[in-house]
Amino acid sequence: MRIVYVIGTRPNFVKTAPVISALRARLPEGRHTIVHTGQHYDRLMSDVFLEELGVPAPDHMLEVGSGSHAQQTARVMERLEPVLEAERPDLVMVPGDVNSTLAAVLTAAKMRIPVAHIESGLRSFDRTMPEEVNRIVADEFSELLFLHSDEAIENLRAEGIATERMHFVGNTMIDTLVALEGRIGEIGSAERLGLESGSFALVTLHRPALVDGPLLPETVRRLVDLAEKMPVVFPVHPRTRKMMEEASGEHSGLMLTEPLGYLEFLSLMTDAGAVLTDSGGIQEETTYLGIPCFTLRDNTERPVTIRAGTNTLLGLDPAAIAGIPAALAQRPPAKPDPPPFWDGHASERIAEIVAG
Ligand code: UD1
Numbered sequence: 040m041r042i043v044y045v046i047g048t049r050p051n052f053v054k055t056a057p058v059i060s061a062l063r064a065r066l067p068e069g070r071h072t073i074v075h076t077g078q079h080y081d082r083l084m085s086d087v088f089l090e091e092l093g094v095p096a097p098d099h100m101l102e103v104g105s106g107s108h109a110q111q112t113a114r115v116m117e118r119l120e121p122v123l124e125a126e127r128p129d130l131v132m133v134p135g136d137v138n139s140t141l142a143a144v145l146t147a148a149k150m151r152i153p154v155a156h157i158e159s160g161l162r163s164f165d166r167t168m169p170e171e172v173n174r175i176v177a178d179e180f181s182e183l184l185f186l187h188s189d190e191a192i193e194n195l196r197a198e199g200i201a202t203e204r205m206h207f208v209g210n211t212m213i214d215t216l217v218a219l220e221g222r223i224g225e226i227g228s229a230e231r232l233g234l235e236s237g238s239f240a241l242v243t244l245h246r247p248a249l250v251d252g253p254l255l256p257e258t259v260r261r262l263v264d265l266a267e268k269m270p271v272v273f274p275v276h277p278r279t280r281k282m283m284e285e286a287s288g289e290h291s292g293l294m295l296t297e298p299l300g301y302l303e304f305l306s307l308m309t310d311a312g313a314v315l316t317d318s319g320g321i322q323e324e325t326t327y328l329g330i331p332c333f334t335l336r337d338n339t340e341r342p343v344t345i346r347a348g349t350n351t352l353l354g355l356d357p358a359a360i361a362g363i364p365a366a367l368a369q370r371p372p373a374k375p376d377p378p379p380f381w382d383g384h385a386s387e388r389i390a391e392i393v394a395g
Contacts, residue, residue, distance in 0.1 A: 047076030047139030115142030159184035160191025209380025217383030245276035329374030
Protein backbone atom coordinates (compact mmCIF):
# COMPACT_ATOMS: atom_id res chain seq x y z
CA MET A 40 0.00 0.00 0.00
CA ARG A 41 1.23 3.48 -0.86
CA ILE A 42 0.21 6.40 1.32
CA VAL A 43 1.10 10.05 0.80
CA TYR A 44 0.75 12.30 3.86
CA VAL A 45 0.41 16.01 3.05
CA ILE A 46 1.29 18.39 5.90
CA GLY A 47 2.15 22.07 5.92
CA THR A 48 1.53 23.90 9.19
CA ARG A 49 2.37 23.64 12.85
CA PRO A 50 -0.92 22.04 13.97
CA ASN A 51 -0.79 19.63 11.00
CA PHE A 52 2.46 18.19 12.31
CA VAL A 53 1.01 17.55 15.78
CA LYS A 54 -2.10 15.84 14.35
CA THR A 55 -0.32 13.69 11.77
CA ALA A 56 2.89 12.58 13.52
CA PRO A 57 1.21 9.75 15.50
CA VAL A 58 -0.79 8.63 12.45
CA ILE A 59 2.35 8.27 10.33
CA SER A 60 4.02 6.33 13.08
CA ALA A 61 1.01 4.02 13.66
CA LEU A 62 0.63 3.31 9.94
CA ARG A 63 4.35 2.66 9.48
CA ALA A 64 4.16 0.14 12.32
CA ARG A 65 0.96 -1.46 10.97
CA LEU A 66 2.11 -1.52 7.32
CA PRO A 67 5.92 -1.92 7.45
CA GLU A 68 6.02 -3.09 3.83
CA GLY A 69 3.98 -0.12 2.64
CA ARG A 70 5.36 3.00 1.03
CA HIS A 71 4.90 6.02 3.30
CA THR A 72 5.68 9.31 1.59
CA ILE A 73 5.64 12.63 3.43
CA VAL A 74 5.00 15.85 1.53
CA HIS A 75 5.66 19.14 3.36
CA THR A 76 3.94 21.98 1.52
CA GLY A 77 6.03 24.68 3.20
CA GLN A 78 2.98 26.77 4.25
CA HIS A 79 4.87 27.18 7.52
CA TYR A 80 8.59 27.53 6.90
CA ASP A 81 10.23 29.33 9.84
CA ARG A 82 12.42 27.02 11.89
CA LEU A 83 10.31 27.72 14.99
CA MET A 84 7.05 27.02 13.14
CA SER A 85 8.18 23.88 11.32
CA ASP A 86 11.59 22.15 11.79
CA VAL A 87 11.51 22.26 15.58
CA PHE A 88 8.11 20.58 15.56
CA LEU A 89 9.08 17.86 13.10
CA GLU A 90 12.18 17.08 15.17
CA GLU A 91 10.41 17.03 18.54
CA LEU A 92 7.51 14.97 17.24
CA GLY A 93 9.80 12.45 15.56
CA VAL A 94 8.38 12.99 12.06
CA PRO A 95 10.77 11.48 9.49
CA ALA A 96 12.38 13.98 7.10
CA PRO A 97 9.81 14.87 4.41
CA ASP A 98 10.36 13.17 1.04
CA HIS A 99 9.09 16.20 -0.86
CA MET A 100 9.30 19.88 0.09
CA LEU A 101 6.94 22.06 -1.97
CA GLU A 102 8.17 25.36 -0.48
CA VAL A 103 4.98 27.28 -1.22
CA GLY A 104 5.53 29.85 1.55
CA SER A 105 3.10 32.67 2.38
CA GLY A 106 0.67 34.41 0.05
CA SER A 107 -3.00 35.15 -0.44
CA HIS A 108 -5.38 32.24 0.00
CA ALA A 109 -5.66 31.72 -3.75
CA GLN A 110 -1.90 31.92 -4.25
CA GLN A 111 -1.10 29.53 -1.43
CA THR A 112 -3.77 27.02 -2.48
CA ALA A 113 -2.84 27.21 -6.16
CA ARG A 114 0.88 26.79 -5.48
CA VAL A 115 0.27 23.65 -3.40
CA MET A 116 -1.97 22.19 -6.13
CA GLU A 117 0.49 22.95 -8.90
CA ARG A 118 3.45 21.46 -7.04
CA LEU A 119 1.62 18.49 -5.50
CA GLU A 120 0.15 17.19 -8.76
CA PRO A 121 3.48 15.96 -10.23
CA VAL A 122 4.38 14.36 -6.90
CA LEU A 123 1.10 12.42 -6.88
CA GLU A 124 1.62 11.55 -10.57
CA ALA A 125 4.97 10.02 -9.70
CA GLU A 126 3.91 8.34 -6.46
CA ARG A 127 0.49 7.11 -7.63
CA PRO A 128 -0.59 6.45 -4.02
CA ASP A 129 -3.55 4.34 -2.93
CA LEU A 130 -4.43 7.00 -0.38
CA VAL A 131 -3.66 10.64 0.37
CA MET A 132 -3.88 11.47 4.08
CA VAL A 133 -4.56 15.06 5.18
CA PRO A 134 -5.17 16.62 8.62
CA GLY A 135 -7.20 19.57 9.83
CA ASP A 136 -8.42 22.61 7.97
CA VAL A 137 -5.58 24.75 6.63
CA ASN A 138 -5.04 25.91 3.06
CA SER A 139 -2.59 23.05 2.45
CA THR A 140 -5.35 20.60 3.41
CA LEU A 141 -7.80 22.14 0.97
CA ALA A 142 -5.27 22.15 -1.86
CA ALA A 143 -4.23 18.54 -1.30
CA VAL A 144 -7.83 17.31 -1.22
CA LEU A 145 -8.73 19.10 -4.45
CA THR A 146 -5.63 17.86 -6.22
CA ALA A 147 -6.13 14.24 -5.19
CA ALA A 148 -9.89 14.28 -5.85
CA LYS A 149 -9.35 15.48 -9.43
CA MET A 150 -6.78 12.73 -9.92
CA ARG A 151 -9.29 10.25 -8.51
CA ILE A 152 -6.99 9.26 -5.67
CA PRO A 153 -8.89 8.40 -2.44
CA VAL A 154 -8.41 10.85 0.43
CA ALA A 155 -8.53 10.28 4.20
CA HIS A 156 -9.28 13.32 6.38
CA ILE A 157 -8.03 13.43 9.96
CA GLU A 158 -10.20 15.64 12.24
CA SER A 159 -13.24 15.48 10.02
CA GLY A 160 -16.68 16.96 10.70
CA LEU A 161 -15.82 20.02 12.79
CA ARG A 162 -17.99 23.04 11.97
CA SER A 163 -18.03 26.57 13.36
CA PHE A 164 -20.94 27.45 11.02
CA ASP A 165 -19.04 30.65 10.30
CA ARG A 166 -18.08 30.80 6.65
CA THR A 167 -16.11 34.01 7.14
CA MET A 168 -13.40 31.77 8.62
CA PRO A 169 -11.11 30.42 5.88
CA GLU A 170 -10.79 27.18 7.84
CA GLU A 171 -14.56 26.55 7.66
CA VAL A 172 -14.45 26.59 3.87
CA ASN A 173 -11.46 24.25 3.94
CA ARG A 174 -13.22 21.81 6.29
CA ILE A 175 -16.38 21.60 4.20
CA VAL A 176 -14.47 20.90 0.98
CA ALA A 177 -12.13 18.41 2.67
CA ASP A 178 -15.03 16.39 4.06
CA GLU A 179 -17.07 16.48 0.86
CA PHE A 180 -14.21 15.00 -1.19
CA SER A 181 -12.66 12.54 1.27
CA GLU A 182 -13.56 8.86 1.20
CA LEU A 183 -12.39 8.14 4.75
CA LEU A 184 -13.55 10.60 7.40
CA PHE A 185 -11.82 10.26 10.78
CA LEU A 186 -13.93 11.96 13.48
CA HIS A 187 -12.56 13.08 16.82
CA SER A 188 -15.82 13.95 18.57
CA ASP A 189 -19.36 12.65 18.32
CA GLU A 190 -20.90 16.02 17.35
CA ALA A 191 -19.10 15.64 14.00
CA ILE A 192 -21.51 12.85 13.05
CA GLU A 193 -24.51 15.22 13.08
CA ASN A 194 -22.59 17.94 11.24
CA LEU A 195 -21.66 15.59 8.43
CA ARG A 196 -25.12 14.00 8.22
CA ALA A 197 -26.63 17.48 7.84
CA GLU A 198 -24.46 17.92 4.75
CA GLY A 199 -25.75 14.65 3.29
CA ILE A 200 -22.57 12.68 3.88
CA ALA A 201 -23.06 8.91 4.14
CA THR A 202 -22.50 7.34 7.55
CA GLU A 203 -20.38 4.58 5.92
CA ARG A 204 -17.61 7.12 5.27
CA MET A 205 -17.45 8.19 8.94
CA HIS A 206 -15.14 6.59 11.51
CA PHE A 207 -15.23 7.91 15.07
CA VAL A 208 -11.62 7.25 16.09
CA GLY A 209 -10.80 10.00 18.60
CA ASN A 210 -8.29 12.82 18.73
CA THR A 211 -4.82 12.32 17.22
CA MET A 212 -3.57 15.61 18.68
CA ILE A 213 -4.16 14.07 22.10
CA ASP A 214 -2.22 10.96 20.96
CA THR A 215 0.83 13.20 20.57
CA LEU A 216 0.26 14.76 23.98
CA VAL A 217 -0.11 11.37 25.66
CA ALA A 218 2.98 9.99 23.90
CA LEU A 219 5.12 12.94 24.99
CA GLU A 220 3.62 13.59 28.45
CA GLY A 221 6.74 12.19 30.17
CA ARG A 222 9.11 14.47 28.27
CA ILE A 223 6.79 17.46 28.69
CA GLY A 224 6.86 16.85 32.45
CA GLU A 225 10.66 17.05 32.50
CA ILE A 226 11.03 20.41 30.73
CA GLY A 227 9.98 22.81 33.51
CA SER A 228 9.46 25.84 31.23
CA ALA A 229 7.52 27.81 33.85
CA GLU A 230 10.19 27.33 36.47
CA ARG A 231 12.87 28.50 34.06
CA LEU A 232 10.86 31.68 33.46
CA GLY A 233 10.57 32.16 37.23
CA LEU A 234 6.83 31.44 37.21
CA GLU A 235 4.97 29.55 39.88
CA SER A 236 2.78 26.68 38.68
CA GLY A 237 -0.89 27.72 38.43
CA SER A 238 -0.15 31.42 38.81
CA PHE A 239 0.08 32.72 35.25
CA ALA A 240 -1.91 33.14 32.04
CA LEU A 241 -0.60 31.71 28.77
CA VAL A 242 -1.76 33.56 25.65
CA THR A 243 -1.76 32.75 21.92
CA LEU A 244 -3.49 34.77 19.19
CA HIS A 245 -3.21 34.41 15.45
CA ARG A 246 -6.59 34.41 13.70
CA PRO A 247 -7.18 37.10 11.07
CA ALA A 248 -10.51 38.13 12.70
CA LEU A 249 -8.57 39.13 15.81
CA VAL A 250 -5.08 40.12 14.73
CA ASP A 251 -5.51 41.62 11.26
CA GLY A 252 -7.66 44.57 12.37
CA PRO A 253 -8.36 47.11 15.12
CA LEU A 254 -9.09 44.45 17.77
CA LEU A 255 -5.42 43.60 18.23
CA PRO A 256 -4.24 46.85 19.91
CA GLU A 257 -7.28 46.77 22.20
CA THR A 258 -6.59 43.11 23.06
CA VAL A 259 -2.97 43.93 23.91
CA ARG A 260 -4.12 46.81 26.16
CA ARG A 261 -6.44 44.40 27.99
CA LEU A 262 -3.61 41.88 28.37
CA VAL A 263 -1.41 44.59 29.90
CA ASP A 264 -4.21 45.21 32.42
CA LEU A 265 -4.51 41.47 33.13
CA ALA A 266 -0.75 41.33 33.74
CA GLU A 267 -1.27 43.55 36.80
CA LYS A 268 -3.27 40.67 38.34
CA MET A 269 -1.31 37.65 37.05
CA PRO A 270 1.83 37.18 34.93
CA VAL A 271 0.98 36.92 31.21
CA VAL A 272 3.21 34.82 28.92
CA PHE A 273 2.56 35.40 25.23
CA PRO A 274 4.47 33.41 22.57
CA VAL A 275 3.79 35.47 19.45
CA HIS A 276 2.84 33.86 16.11
CA PRO A 277 4.67 35.48 13.13
CA ARG A 278 1.42 36.82 11.70
CA THR A 279 0.59 38.48 15.03
CA ARG A 280 4.12 39.84 15.49
CA LYS A 281 3.90 41.55 12.11
CA MET A 282 0.59 43.18 13.02
CA MET A 283 1.81 44.17 16.50
CA GLU A 284 4.87 45.86 14.99
CA GLU A 285 2.64 47.80 12.59
CA ALA A 286 0.30 48.84 15.41
CA SER A 287 3.33 49.72 17.62
CA GLY A 288 1.28 49.72 20.85
CA GLU A 289 2.62 49.50 24.38
CA HIS A 290 3.10 46.00 25.75
CA SER A 291 5.26 46.42 28.80
CA GLY A 292 4.34 43.99 31.55
CA LEU A 293 3.75 41.12 29.12
CA MET A 294 6.29 38.32 28.74
CA LEU A 295 6.48 38.17 24.94
CA THR A 296 8.43 35.29 23.41
CA GLU A 297 9.15 33.85 19.99
CA PRO A 298 6.89 30.94 18.95
CA LEU A 299 7.84 28.04 21.23
CA GLY A 300 8.57 24.42 20.39
CA TYR A 301 5.93 21.79 21.14
CA LEU A 302 7.50 20.45 24.34
CA GLU A 303 8.25 23.87 25.78
CA PHE A 304 4.78 25.18 24.97
CA LEU A 305 2.97 22.14 26.38
CA SER A 306 5.11 22.35 29.49
CA LEU A 307 3.94 25.95 30.00
CA MET A 308 0.34 24.94 29.31
CA THR A 309 0.51 22.19 31.93
CA ASP A 310 1.56 24.73 34.56
CA ALA A 311 -0.69 27.60 33.45
CA GLY A 312 -3.46 28.90 35.74
CA ALA A 313 -5.39 29.92 32.62
CA VAL A 314 -4.97 29.88 28.86
CA LEU A 315 -6.32 32.61 26.59
CA THR A 316 -6.40 31.72 22.91
CA ASP A 317 -8.08 31.81 19.53
CA SER A 318 -6.49 28.50 18.47
CA GLY A 319 -8.50 25.34 17.84
CA GLY A 320 -5.97 22.78 19.02
CA ILE A 321 -5.27 24.58 22.29
CA GLN A 322 -8.96 24.38 23.23
CA GLU A 323 -8.56 20.60 22.95
CA GLU A 324 -5.24 20.24 24.75
CA THR A 325 -6.49 22.29 27.72
CA THR A 326 -9.59 20.09 27.84
CA TYR A 327 -7.46 16.97 28.07
CA LEU A 328 -5.21 18.56 30.72
CA GLY A 329 -8.10 20.12 32.69
CA ILE A 330 -6.68 23.67 32.40
CA PRO A 331 -9.17 26.59 32.24
CA CYS A 332 -9.23 27.95 28.68
CA PHE A 333 -10.79 31.25 27.55
CA THR A 334 -11.39 31.47 23.82
CA LEU A 335 -11.42 34.89 22.19
CA ARG A 336 -13.87 34.00 19.45
CA ASP A 337 -17.61 34.27 18.83
CA ASN A 338 -17.90 30.58 18.02
CA THR A 339 -16.01 27.33 18.18
CA GLU A 340 -15.99 24.28 15.92
CA ARG A 341 -15.09 22.35 19.07
CA PRO A 342 -18.20 22.58 21.33
CA VAL A 343 -17.08 19.33 22.96
CA THR A 344 -14.51 21.45 24.86
CA ILE A 345 -17.27 23.72 26.20
CA ARG A 346 -19.38 20.75 27.30
CA ALA A 347 -16.34 19.33 29.08
CA GLY A 348 -16.36 22.48 31.23
CA THR A 349 -12.77 23.56 30.59
CA ASN A 350 -13.38 26.03 27.73
CA THR A 351 -15.27 29.33 27.92
CA LEU A 352 -16.15 31.33 24.81
CA LEU A 353 -15.38 34.97 25.63
CA GLY A 354 -16.52 36.35 22.27
CA LEU A 355 -14.48 38.66 20.09
CA ASP A 356 -14.72 41.66 22.43
CA PRO A 357 -11.32 42.15 24.13
CA ALA A 358 -13.08 43.83 27.11
CA ALA A 359 -14.09 40.30 28.21
CA ILE A 360 -10.46 39.63 29.18
CA ALA A 361 -11.06 41.73 32.30
CA GLY A 362 -13.44 39.05 33.60
CA ILE A 363 -10.86 36.25 33.64
CA PRO A 364 -9.60 36.57 37.25
CA ALA A 365 -13.17 36.52 38.62
CA ALA A 366 -14.10 33.56 36.40
CA LEU A 367 -11.05 31.66 37.65
CA ALA A 368 -12.00 32.27 41.27
CA GLN A 369 -15.40 30.63 40.65
CA ARG A 370 -14.23 27.54 38.81
CA PRO A 371 -14.69 24.09 40.34
CA PRO A 372 -11.27 22.57 41.07
CA ALA A 373 -12.18 19.10 39.73
CA LYS A 374 -10.54 17.99 36.49
CA PRO A 375 -13.20 16.62 34.11
CA ASP A 376 -12.86 13.32 32.26
CA PRO A 377 -11.59 13.81 28.69
CA PRO A 378 -14.12 13.28 25.87
CA PRO A 379 -14.54 9.70 24.55
CA PHE A 380 -11.53 8.35 22.60
CA TRP A 381 -9.26 11.24 23.59
CA ASP A 382 -7.11 8.52 25.06
CA GLY A 383 -3.85 8.31 23.12
CA HIS A 384 -5.02 5.54 20.77
CA ALA A 385 -6.85 7.36 17.96
CA SER A 386 -3.99 6.85 15.49
CA GLU A 387 -3.96 3.10 16.10
CA ARG A 388 -7.68 3.04 15.28
CA ILE A 389 -6.97 4.94 12.07
CA ALA A 390 -4.20 2.49 11.16
CA GLU A 391 -6.54 -0.48 11.73
CA ILE A 392 -9.19 1.02 9.44
CA VAL A 393 -6.72 1.99 6.68
CA ALA A 394 -4.92 -1.36 6.77
CA GLY A 395 -8.34 -3.05 6.67
C1 UD1 B 1 -2.49 28.99 9.37
C2 UD1 B 1 -3.87 28.38 9.13
C3 UD1 B 1 -4.64 28.39 10.46
C4 UD1 B 1 -3.85 27.69 11.54
C5 UD1 B 1 -2.49 28.36 11.66
C6 UD1 B 1 -1.62 27.73 12.70
C7 UD1 B 1 -4.93 28.72 6.93
C8 UD1 B 1 -6.00 29.44 6.22
N1 UD1 B 1 -4.67 29.15 8.18
O1 UD1 B 1 -2.66 30.36 9.73
O2 UD1 B 1 -5.87 27.70 10.28
O3 UD1 B 1 -4.55 27.79 12.76
O4 UD1 B 1 -1.83 28.28 10.37
O5 UD1 B 1 -0.47 28.49 12.93
O6 UD1 B 1 -4.35 27.80 6.39
N2 UD1 B 1 4.53 33.41 8.59
C9 UD1 B 1 5.87 33.44 8.90
N3 UD1 B 1 6.53 32.24 9.01
C10 UD1 B 1 5.91 31.05 8.84
C11 UD1 B 1 4.55 31.04 8.50
C12 UD1 B 1 3.87 32.22 8.39
O7 UD1 B 1 6.45 34.49 9.09
O8 UD1 B 1 6.58 30.01 8.96
C13 UD1 B 1 3.78 34.71 8.51
C14 UD1 B 1 3.72 35.30 7.14
O9 UD1 B 1 3.76 36.68 7.29
C15 UD1 B 1 2.35 34.88 6.65
C16 UD1 B 1 1.54 34.89 7.94
O10 UD1 B 1 2.46 34.48 8.93
O11 UD1 B 1 1.86 35.75 5.69
C17 UD1 B 1 0.35 33.98 7.92
O12 UD1 B 1 0.73 32.64 7.58
P1 UD1 B 1 -0.34 31.66 6.88
O13 UD1 B 1 0.24 30.32 6.69
O14 UD1 B 1 -0.94 32.34 5.70
O15 UD1 B 1 -1.51 31.56 7.94
P2 UD1 B 1 -1.47 31.40 9.52
O16 UD1 B 1 -1.93 32.70 10.11
O17 UD1 B 1 -0.19 30.81 10.03
